[in-house]
Amino acid sequence: MKFDLFKFGFFSFGILGCLMFYLGCLMNFYDCIYLFDWEFLTINSGCLIITLIFDYISLLFVGCVFLISSMVIYYSHDYMVFDVSAIRFYFLVILFVFSMMMMIFSPNLISILIGWDGLGLVSYCLVVFFNNYKSYSAGMLTILTNRLGDIAILLSVAWMMNYGSWYFMYYSFYFSDLGFIFFYMLIAAGFTKSAQLPFSSWLPAAMAAPTPVSSLVHSSTLVTAGVYLLIRFSNSFMGVNLDFFLFLSVLTMFISGLGAILEFDLKSIIALSTLSQLGLMMSILFMNFPLLCYFHLLVHAFFKALLFLCAGLIIHCLSGSQDVRHMGCMSMQLPFTSTCFCISTLSLCGMPFMSGFYSKDLIMEMMMGSTFSFFIYFLFMISLGFTVIYSLRLIYYCFSFNINLYVYQSYYEGSIMMNSLILLGFLSIFGGSLLCWLLFTIPSIVILPFSLKIGTLLIVFLGSIFGYFLGIYSYGGLIYSYNYYLFSFFCGSMWFLPSFSTHMLSGPFFFVSKGYYSCMDSGWGEYFVSKSFVYYYIYLGKYFNYYYLNNFKVIMLTFFLFLSVLLI
Numbered sequence: 001m002k003f004d005l006f007k008f009g010f011f012s013f014g015i016l017g018c019l020m021f022y023l024g025c026l027m028n029f030y031d032c033i034y035l036f037d038w039e040f041l042t043i044n045s046g047c048l049i050i051t052l053i054f055d056y057i058s059l060l061f062v063g064c065v066f067l068i069s070s071m072v073i074y075y076s077h078d079y080m081v082f083d084v085s086a087i088r089f090y091f092l093v094i095l096f097v098f099s100m101m102m103m104i105f106s107p108n109l110i111s112i113l114i115g116w117d118g119l120g121l122v123s124y125c126l127v128v129f130f131n132n133y134k135s136y137s138a139g140m141l142t143i144l145t146n147r148l149g150d151i152a153i154l155l156s157v158a159w160m161m162n163y164g165s166w167y168f169m170y171y172s173f174y175f176s177d178l179g180f181i182f183f184y185m186l187i188a189a190g191f192t193k194s195a196q197l198p199f200s201s202w203l204p205a206a207m208a209a210p211t212p213v214s215s216l217v218h219s220s221t222l223v224t225a226g227v228y229l230l231i232r233f234s235n236s237f238m239g240v241n242l243d244f245f246l247f248l249s250v251l252t253m254f255i256s257g258l259g260a261i262l263e264f265d266l267k268s269i270i271a272l273s274t275l276s277q278l279g280l281m282m283s284i285l286f287m288n289f290p291l292l293c294y295f296h297l298l299v300h301a302f303f304k305a306l307l308f309l310c311a312g313l314i315i316h317c318l319s320g321s322q323d324v325r326h327m328g329c330m331s332m333q334l335p336f337t338s339t340c341f342c343i344s345t346l347s348l349c350g351m352p353f354m355s356g357f358y359s360k361d362l363i364m365e366m367m368m369g370s371t372f373s374f375f376i377y378f379l380f381m382i383s384l385g386f387t388v389i390y391s392l393r394l395i396y397y398c399f400s401f402n403i404n405l406y407v408y409q410s411y412y413e414g415s416i417m418m419n420s421l422i423l424l425g426f427l428s429i430f431g432g433s434l435l436c437w438l439l440f441t442i443p444s445i446v447i448l449p450f451s452l453k454i455g456t457l458l459i460v461f462l463g464s465i466f467g468y469f470l471g472i473y474s475y476g477g478l479i480y481s482y483n484y485y486l487f488s489f490f491c492g493s494m495w496f497l498p499s500f501s502t503h504m505l506s507g508p509f510f511f512v513s514k515g516y517y518s519c520m521d522s523g524w525g526e527y528f529v530s531k532s533f534v535y536y537y538i539y540l541g542k543y544f545n546y547y548y549l550n551n552f553k554v555i556m557l558t559f560f561l562f563l564s565v566l567l568i
Helices: 005-030 056-079 086-104 109-127 133-160 180-193 202-208 211-219 222-232 243-261 266-286 290-317 335-349 355-368 374-399 415-439 455-474 480-492 497-501 503-530 532-549 551-567
Strands: 034-043 046-054
Touching: 005 056, 005 086, 005 415, 046 056, 056 086, 056 211, 056 222, 056 290, 056 415, 086 109, 086 211, 086 222, 109 133, 109 180, 109 202, 109 211, 109 222, 133 180, 133 202, 180 222, 180 243, 202 211, 202 266, 211 222, 211 266, 211 290, 222 266, 222 290, 243 266, 243 374, 243 480, 266 290, 266 355, 266 374, 290 335, 290 355, 290 415, 335 355, 335 374, 335 415, 335 455, 355 374, 355 415, 355 455, 374 455
Parallel strands: none
Antiparallel strands: 034 046
8 A cells, every 4th residue: 555645644633633622622621831841952051941831822723733734735635636746845834834833832932933934934935836937026025024024033032131031921011121122023023924014915925835835824824923923922012002003903904805805816815815814813912802812813724724725626626727707606516615615705704603703703892892993993894894895706706607617627526625625614613612612711791782782793794795796796898996997906906015015115226236336336346446456467567577678777777866865
């Protein structure tokens, strides 16, 4: 019997995920934390120690990562079957998962940096996996943006040396003097890794990676690393004014939802929805509800992984086409995939009693009970409506009965791909209620007026209506956004953020470097630096040559000059 790496990875990660999830439930039930110290090197009086933290936060999250990665690896067995580099892809995914695990289990900022850097480097290798210019450009944008976060982590490590330890458990208080610099460095690192404004442009660009990797990246690994880091340090933020960062997170939700409404690329729509949900997590974290942010982080991982795997199967059946205008009647050709797609999309919208409803409804109620301005409340509600609009628009494009169907494609649901969707579909339905019972052992009752209590459901209902009509009108011969092309392009491109992050940022530097090269390298520098030594040696050689050929005349002239000086 031939040994299958993909099935081995599927079973290993599946068993580890169930074990970690069970241990996380025990840690939560008994309310305990275990710290393991491994002293692996001792030289004279110095020793190097790696510490691992095992509590319900780390164990539940690692269990979630392992379960999703097992499904992704099993799914990749069929998705990457014709790729010559499938084994390289497999080991890169394994490295990716273990880098995330290293970051989750580390209470020390130095060891967190190891997993943090590993995520950035492996994500670059996965984004450039298909070896084309688009992938290279996306990979460079991804890794250069993430390097800014790495710099912020390194500065945080240097600043924590002032306090004697790199362990986040010791810093549950507000630092004196210039301690706020440490917080701002950590927030900058979290913003770059989780693609908040103004670092949002790399997340849609990272869609150049294979779809199983996108499922893993956008659900539980790379983009959630920044949120997880800030959850771990959330006790330290109590005395810091975070209103500006709250505004940036809410604005990220708004512009990503607006961009998804006008987008036609299937993977880009789902990537922008991930960006919107990350903005939601960050904003509720900056409102000082870290446990609620963690709850939505886990719930979002389940339905977003399912959504990406369903999208990957659709793209696989369409021979790589990602334009939603080429899709239609998928419910007739791919019934099981369409069902799972609708389940994950409805969970994303916050449909009642789906997993996303339990976290989103509680987030909106806690936000309504807070003391923030009406502007924040308005952006929250509009962003929630945008989520429903682009989700229903996506369902209408992909599964309605229209004439854009590719009839010559081979629509086939492989058994391996279908089986990998079953567990994620189950968790997308029941995962929210399960985690709600686990994390919130004491029931929380939020008392609000009826108009506010029903507001979330009303926004979901209105957004579904707008999404349906937006999908219908897009099929006509006249697309209304073309009449206002600049405005629609401005809204659909996240307010020109990808352009600002790429050629608009690098263009002035290229112009300055060209002027410097023309003036210095090929101008004055060429004569005074590069060629000056040549001219000097040529002149010196001519002088010595003249002295060699006329040495008697020079000696007599020097003698008479010296004699005249003596006589004077």
